[in-house]
Amino acid sequence: MRTTTGTTTDTRGRRRPGVAIAGAALSDTTASPATAYSLHAQAARRALADAGLDRSVVDGFASAGTGVLAPVEVAEYLGLRPTWVDSTSVGGSTWEVMAAHAADAITAGHARAVLLVYGSTARSDVKAGRRTGNLSFGARGPLQFEAPYGHTLIAKYAMAARRHMIEYGTTIEQLAEVAVQARANASLNPEAMYRTPITVDDVLSGPMIADPFTKLHCCLRSDGGAAVLLVAEDLLPDCRTRPVWVLGTGEHVSHSTMSEWPDFTVSPAAVSGRLAFERAGLTPAEMDFAQLYDAFTYMTLVTLEDLGFCAKGEGGAFVEGGRLQVGGGGLPVNTDGGGLSAQHPGMRGLFLLVEAVRQLRGEAGERQVSDARLGVVSGTGGWFCSSGTVVLGRG
Incomplete structure (x- = not known):
């Protein structure tokens, strides 16, 4: 059962805290940036600014698709040291799946503010003749x-x-x-x-x-980055934006x-x-x-x-x-x-x-x-x- 504030109750009627998206932003998407990392950073800064929160509150982080050890490399680039991470990679649905995992982690008390971030220079890579990968993965498996x-x-x-x-x-x-x-x-x-x-x-x-x-x-095919910040209900008074609740x-x-x-x-x-x-x-x-x-x-x-x-x-x-x-x-x-x-x-x-x-x-x-x-x-x-x-x- 769900209340109008995003709070849920379980089958025994016990209150469970709600999870809301407090920050959301895009990077520049049409210009040709220097790197995919810079797109991550631009989107992340804008999402945090949108929420009105400092990066110091971020204790959860999720990213995929960049570097060898995503999200470790991207978190380091952004100056984050999260205690909860997710690198689920299931293609284009990755970010909805990550949002679900983040909401579960916040509800369970494993994190209070989880930043999801992505950036890619797919268009610039093609124009420059750089190979960007093959979704057929060769002839393995x-x-x-x-x-x-x-x-x-x-x-x-x-x-x-x-x-x-x-x-x-x-x-x-x-x-x-x-x-x-x-x-x-x-x-x-x-x-x-x-x-x-x-x-x-x-x-x-x-x-x-x-x-x-x-x-x-x-x-x-474009360049671009995006970021979303999910937060626990008790952080919302510190946020500058109207919450968007994760309902299901x-x-x-x-x-x-x-x-x-x-x-x-x-x-x-x-x-x-x-x-x-x-x-x-x-x-x-x-x-x-x-x-x-x-x-x-x-x-x-x-x-x-x-x-x-x-x-x-x-x-x-x-x-x-x-x-x-x-x-x-x-x-x-x-x-x-x-x-x-x-x-x-x-x-x-x-x-x-x-x-x-x-x-x-x-x-x-x-x-x-x-x-x-x-x-x-x-x-x-x-x-x-x-x-x-x-x-x-x-x-």
Whole structure:
């Protein structure tokens, strides 16, 4: 059971302290910074300043994707010596899973203030010819049965999308609608990388990347960093911002080898979302917005189904008619423009949390969802390999 302040009670009625996000910020995302570490630092400083707290209060730290010993190296760079750390790495859902772990740690009294931070120079690395890694991981382990055939990450997503189209009649125009509406939201976001409106025809006429995905079905590549500070309830009087409460979380891992994925039309968000909503004591129908990982248009569509916003197979119809746009009369999704239009520096899960916090505080400017009180964030990792879902609310 949850109270309106974020405090919970257990089955015996005993009070459990609430956990809130007190600070959230992005680094500069369009310029070319010196290093990924500098992006971590910029985002971390801004998140702490947003909360009105000094770094000395931070006793928990979570990071992944940079250095050999993340989060040890990044914590050292930031001048932190945490007593609780997390380096969970499950792809794009890493940050929602880390937020869940951080909330549990704070509730258990293992930490009072946990900083989640990420930074990447993915775009600059490509432009400079620097290799940034391969998500197929060569031909080692289970993936040795796929890598020799050139089965790339994008091919896996494309194959899953095609399966949905075959089974449920989802059209390429409906998938293109996801990109069009993401761009419409991005047009309201001064921090978005691409803001010029696009049409369904623009999406369909672009160069083919992996059938059925043309270029605009795929996320952009950017530099950028993000940070979120989660705190115990007793720290809130020292904070300068309105708290955003962590109401419920869920996580789930599915597969790494495509042959071990039972159903290409069902993502692991079907489990992580159910758990998050159950633990929050809320339903999808109560959400005012959704921030969903969108490396490809199909990810948005199938995640909407799996979180319960529409029935399985009805995602195509659900996304039509501008329903994902801010002010579109439906469910605003990826209000900042998402990975398809705003920014996508390697892993985007932490950016989803920052945008959700801004919406719940009423700080999103032209793209603000009217009277937003509840929202859901859901990250996806790998090729639908993992999912983390977080339900958030303002007090």
